Amino acid sequence: MLNTVLDFVPEIPIAENTKKFTDWLTDTFAFLFDPIKENLESFMEFTADNLILIPPVIVILLVAVLAFFISGKKFGLAAFSIVGLWLIYNQGFWDHLMNTFTLVLISSLLSVIIGVPVGILMSKSKTAEAIITPILDFMQTMPAFVYLIPAVAFFGIGMVPGVFASLIFATPPTVRFTNLGIRQVSKELVEASEAFGSTGSQKLFKVELPMAKATIMAGINQTVMLALSMVVIASMIGAPGLGTEVLSALQRAQVGTGFVAGVGIVILAIIIDRFTQTVNTKNK
Amino acid sequence: MPVIEVKNLSKVFGKNPKQALKRLDEGMSKDAILKETGNTVGVNRASFSVEEGEIFVIMGLSGSGKSTLVRLINRLIEPTEGHVLIDGEDLAAMDKKSLRQVRREKLSMVFQKFALFPQRTILENAEYGLEIQNVAKDVRKKKAQEALEMVGLGGYLHQKPGQLSGGMQQRVGLARALANDPEVLLMDEAFSALDPLIRKEMQDELIDLQAGMKKTILFITHDLDEALRIGDRIALMKDGSIVQIGTPEEILVNPANDYVEKFVEDVDRSKVLSAQNIMKRPETINIEKHGPRVALERMREEGLSSIFVVDSKRNLKGYVTADDASEARKKDIRDIHEILKNDIPRVEKDTAMNEIFDVIYDSPIPVAVIENDKLVGIIVRGAVIAALAGEGEVKLDA
Ligand SMILES: Nc1ncnc2c1ncn2[C@@H]1O[C@H](COP(=O)(O)OP(=O)(O)O)[C@@H](O)[C@H]1O
Numbered sequence: 135m136l137n138t139v140l141d142f143v144p145e146i147p148i149a150e151n152t153k154k155f156t157d158w159l160t161d162t163f164a165f166l167f168d169p170i171k172e173n174l175e176s177f178m179e180f181t182a183d184n185l186i187l188i189p190p191v192i193v194i195l196l197v198a199v200l201a202f203f204i205s206g207k208k209f210g211l212a213a214f215s216i217v218g219l220w221l222i223y224n225q226g227f228w229d230h231l232m233n234t235f236t237l238v239l240i241s242s243l244l245s246v247i248i249g250v251p252v253g254i255l256m257s258k259s260k261t262a263e264a265i266i267t268p269i270l271d272f273m274q275t276m277p278a279f280v281y282l283i284p285a286v287a288f289f290g291i292g293m294v295p296g297v298f299a300s301l302i303f304a305t306p307p308t309v310r311f312t313n314l315g316i317r318q319v320s321k322e323l324v325e326a327s328e329a330f331g332s333t334g335s336q337k338l339f340k341v342e343l344p345m346a347k348a349t350i351m352a353g354i355n356q357t358v359m360l361a362l363s364m365v366v367i368a369s370m371i372g373a374p375g376l377g378t379e380v381l382s383a384l385q386r387a388q389v390g391t392g393f394v395a396g397v398g399i400v401i402l403a404i405i406i407d408r409f410t411q412t413v414n415t416k417n418k
Numbered sequence: 419m420p421v422i423e424v425k426n427l428s429k430v431f432g433k434n435p436k437q438a439l440k441r442l443d444e445g446m447s448k449d450a451i452l453k454e455t456g457n458t459v460g461v462n463r464a465s466f467s468v469e470e471g472e473i474f475v476i477m478g479l480s481g482s483g484k485s486t487l488v489r490l491i492n493r494l495i496e497p498t499e500g501h502v503l504i505d506g507e508d509l510a511a512m513d514k515k516s517l518r519q520v521r522r523e524k525l526s527m528v529f530q531k532f533a534l535f536p537q538r539t540i541l542e543n544a545e546y547g548l549e550i551q552n553v554a555k556d557v558r559k560k561k562a563q564e565a566l567e568m569v570g571l572g573g574y575l576h577q578k579p580g581q582l583s584g585g586m587q588q589r590v591g592l593a594r595a596l597a598n599d600p601e602v603l604l605m606d607e608a609f610s611a612l613d614p615l616i617r618k619e620m621q622d623e624l625i626d627l628q629a630g631m632k633k634t635i636l637f638i639t640h641d642l643d644e645a646l647r648i649g650d651r652i653a654l655m656k657d658g659s660i661v662q663i664g665t666p667e668e669i670l671v672n673p674a675n676d677y678v679e680k681f682v683e684d685v686d687r688s689k690v691l692s693a694q695n696i697m698k699r700p701e702t703i704n705i706e707k708h709g710p711r712v713a714l715e716r717m718r719e720e721g722l723s724s725i726f727v728v729d730s731k732r733n734l735k736g737y738v739t740a741d742d743a744s745e746a747r748k749k750d751i752r753d754i755h756e757i758l759k760n761d762i763p764r765v766e767k768d769t770a771m772n773e774i775f776d777v778i779y780d781s782p783i784p785v786a787v788i789e790n791d792k793l794v795g796i797i798v799r800g801a802v803i804a805a806l807a808g809e810g811e812v813k814l815d816a
């Protein structure tokens with residue numbers, strides 16, 4: 135029969151080998167993963183705990199004032215921030231909000247710290263670009279849930295594996311846009327900087343990065359949004375925050391609670407999005 | 419020693435440049451090489467040298483390799499073959515650090531589309547070259563400001579390039595290049611993006627600047643009028659090769675081949691040629707020795723209707739006409755002074771031809787060409803017309 139052709143090769147043990155590989159990684163690099171987990175976890179808990187300690191009214195006012203100035207002295211975003219944040223407080227989700235914010239903040243920061251240099255490397259070397267591009271495609275198309283499994287293997291449960299999964303899922307836009315932004319800098323400007331005798335790093339820091347800033351910021355904005363979208367997924371492996379509420383509402387079919395927690399995430403998303411976007415347009 | 423010396427310099431873009439060079443040696447054309455090998459000849463065995471204080475223009479149609487050539491000179495493009503010497507030092511042999519040093523200290527570039535850094539202010543743009551040399555902030559600010567004042571932009575220090583007109587932006591480009599106090603300015607079609615009036619203005623200013631600062635300037639253009647206007651010498655490029663190098667007059671008057679001739683055909687010669695190119699050796703008589711009789715004889719021999727009168731030092735004293743001279747002979751007048759006329763149209767040796775028109779238009783006698791009060795030549799109406807028509811009778815450096 136025809137299927138015998140397909141069955142000619144017995145099933146290749148990809149899954150098994152991936153597991154073996156992950157186990158090997160976990161065992162071999164435990165000396166690395168364990169301290170990362172411990173330090174990062176305590177740092178994040180420390181951050182979240184301190185955020186929670188600040189009286190909510192002060193946080194809300196601070197965000198509103200920042201929003202006012204960042205959006206060019208307009209009241210829209212400030213008003214939205216006040217109402218939105220107050221609503222979350224009112225629903226009793228303030229602590230969750232602070233946890234979620236910490237998770238998004240830390241994983242976005244790490245994404246940027248890793249993503250921008252990788253993007254620069256990519257823009258400087260065709261080989262690097264050829265190698266990294268498919269990896270980025272892979273990272274972005276793989277369902278985010280899949281990252282949870284090695285994340286748990288490496289880091290157990292809690293915030294840190296959440297950060298790890300988010301890092302893999304959310305870093306690609308920053309890398310791509312950094313690469314794109316630098317490659318888009320006009321050839322004449324690069325030539326000008328070289329013609330005056332710039333070193334490679336002078337060219338990068340004085341011309342290419344400033345010119346690419348708007349594009350890089352657009353990538354960072356996407357990264358932050360993706361990190362936020364990982365919040366619910368990360369809660370499946372025990373990362374505290376608004377996602378936990380969504381997840382437990384789902385498990386218990388509590389439409390109301392699920393909706394409220396979801397709205398909380400949306401409010402946070404809108405505020406963060408506007409903040410990163412206006413920072414961007416202001417610098418143009 | 420020349421400031422820039424280019425020896426046998428070639429650049430081929432593509433996968434197999436050496437092979438393409440070999441084809442060039444076998445006499446294949448740029449087009450044929452592109453078709454057969456897929457390699458583009460950018461510059462083909464260019465050789466020339468530029469002396470200190472000279473404005474050397476490289477001219478050619480779009481695609482003839484001008485930009486490639488100028489970028490080979492500061493090694494923004496690596497040559498396929500050949501050498502570039504700056505003050506006698508071979509650029510090709512330099513490591514990155516010494517190359518940077520040469521770029522910082524000796525060569526500054528001005529770009530066609532200005533290439534200003536848009537996020538920097540005008541002052542910060544002009545500071546760039548010094549900033550990357552880690553010159554102290556107040557020093558570089560002062561130098562950049564001086565350079566900006568030199569190009570007339572002292573009042574725009576804190577604007578962004580986007581706020582300025584094209585002409586002003588290119589002044590910033592020029593100031594940025596001058597702030598480094600380089601020996602050489604490399605200008606790649608620096609004025610091509612400007613509209614004609616601004617362009618003329620910039621050309622004049624460049625000539626003035628150069629006269630004051632004695633920079634060596636390598637100026638690229640596709641515009642023959644511009645080349646003729648500002649160039650001390652011009653190299654004409656075609657398909658990557660230099661087809662002729664010479665002063666504007668040499669190029670106009672003695673085109674090396676049909677290509678150059680076609681190129682210069684339409685040029686407004688009246689602006690480029692001057693009195694010395696079209697003047698003839700004057701027939702004269704000496705006021706201290708000769709009388710009306712000699713004058714008349716000389717005129718008869720040469721078939722002239724008038725003749726200029728000079729003293730022994732060739733100072734122009736006047737002219738006599740054939741009519742007056744024969745009248746004088748009849749009346750037996752011996753003294754030439756009695757029939758001497760003095761209403762002679764005069765021009766200097768370097769008066770441009772378009773100014774000679776007005777003088778010669780209603781003059782019955784030839785125009786006298788004067789240098790240091792001495793008569794050095796005459797211009798007859800026919801010579802002006804012949805020169806304008808591009809015919810051969812003009813000569814160089816009489
Ligand atoms: N980077 C490049 N790669 C391939 N071909 C090039 C490159 N730069 C220039 N050329 C080719 O070299 C020739 C000369 O170009 P260029 O020096 O820019 O001419 P010009 O400045 O006189 O217009 C053209 O045929 C052009 O297509």
Ligand SMILES: [Mg+2]
Pocket residue numbers: 484485486607
């Ligand atoms: Mg060009």
